[in-house]
Amino acid sequence: MTLPGWMEPIRDGALTITAEDISRFVPPEGTRTRKGAVLMLFGEGPAGPDLLLTERAHTMRSHPGQVSFPGGSIDPGDASPTAAALREAQEETGLDPAGVEVLAALPELWLPPSNFAVTPVLAWWRKPSPVSVVDPAEVHAVLRVPLAELLDPTHRVTVTHPMGYRSPGFLIGEHHDLVLWGFTAGLVNKLFDHVGLTRDWDAGVEHPLPDYMLGLGQD
Numbered sequence: 249m250t251l252p253g254w255m256e257p258i259r260d261g262a263l264t265i266t267a268e269d270i271s272r273f274v275p276p277e278g279t280r281t282r283k284g285a286v287l288m289l290f291g292e293g294p295a296g297p298d299l300l301l302t303e304r305a306h307t308m309r310s311h312p313g314q315v316s317f318p319g320g321s322i323d324p325g326d327a328s329p330t331a332a333a334l335r336e337a338q339e340e341t342g343l344d345p346a347g348v349e350v351l352a353a354l355p356e357l358w359l360p361p362s363n364f365a366v367t368p369v370l371a372w373w374r375k376p377s378p379v380s381v382v383d384p385a386e387v388h389a390v391l392r393v394p395l396a397e398l399l400d401p402t403h404r405v406t407v408t409h410p411m412g413y414r415s416p417g418f419l420i421g422e423h424h425d426l427v428l429w430g431f432t433a434g435l436v437n438k439l440f441d442h443v444g445l446t447r448d449w450d451a452g453v454e455h456p457l458p459d460y461m462l463g464l465g466q467d
Contacts, residue, residue, distance in 0.1 A: 254297050254395075255290060255372055259351045261443035262370040267355035270438040275358045281365035285329035286319030287337045288435075289348065291373030295394040299436070300379065302340055303389040303426065306460055313388065313461045315420065315428045317368070318343070329353060329367035341390045342382050347375030359431060368435060393420050393428075395445075398436065404449035407433070408456050417455060427458060 251259060267274045275281050289300040304314045318337035326332040330353060334345040354368040381387045397403055398418055407417035407429035416437040417429040428436070440446045 251372055252292065252297075257443045257445070258290060258439070259370065259372075261439060262352040262354055265354060265439065265442045267357060269442055270355070270435060271357050273358040273360055275356055275365040279363075281358065281363050283322040283329070284320060284364045284366040285322055285333040285336070286317035286366060286368050286432075287333040287348075288317055288354075288368050288370045288439075289337065289343075289373050290371070290395075291376050291392070293376070293392045293394065295392075295396070297395040298392045299395060299398065300337075300341070300343075300373070301391045301393055301420075301428070301432070302387050303391060305384065305386055305388045308386070309463075311461075312463055313458070314430070314432075315391070315426055316432045319366070330369050333367075333369040340382060340387050341379040342377075343379050344375075344377035347373060347377050349374045357431075357435070366431075391420065391426075397424075399440065399445060399447055401447050401449035404451075405453050405455035406451050408454050410457075410462070416451070419455065427455065427461065429457065 291298055301315050302318055304311055306313045318340045319333050320336040322329060322332040330350050337343045338345055349372045351372055352370045356365050356367050358365050379390045381390055403419045403424055405417045407415045415429045415433055417427055417433050420426045420428050
């Protein structure tokens with residue numbers, strides 16, 4: 249397998265990063281957690297190197313409109329977190345797993361509110377396949393976000409939540425009006441920091457979380 253030069257430091261970083269490098273939340277010893285996995289799939293798209301993301305349906309009762317990696321719970325039939333991440337990505341986007349080369353499983357991270365212990369699976373899209381929304385009731389859009397846009401300081405913000413939560417965020421999409429924040433944005437941010445890709449950005453630029461992502465204005 250031959251990786252493009254830009255992908256090599258991302259792969260190497262995924263092999264050396266620790267849970268503590270990413271988050272202060274790791275599964276406590278002896279705690280029974282729900283197991284999950286997400287796919288961090290990097291590829292070469294129409295606009296150059298990119299990252300596959302999904303936008304949840306705006307009508308979902310939890311996390312409406314949330315931008316995240318494809319992924320979900322690890323089912324009893326899944327052989328591993330990698331198998332779960334690939335299965336979920338296929339179910340959500342129509343991705344053909346045969347074109348994906350898995351490079352590393354990152355350390356397990358803990359999401360206290362849901363008690364999920366999530367394994368991020370880093371992969372290279374060796375042979376891209378068409379992707380699109382499979383079930384509109386769950387996914388609003390499938391996005392291939394150029395790394396150049398994610399790394400552009402003008403698209404970096406600190407996302408603010410009415411409850412006081414603050415998160416490094418990214419403004420993405422054709423009009424840069426979609427907000428990538430929370431767990432997914434934190435993971436992207438920390439991985440880019442770890443591999444030395446991050447460009448200086450102004451954390452003082454704040455962007456409130458849109459009402460639709462708070463579940464406001466829903467019927």
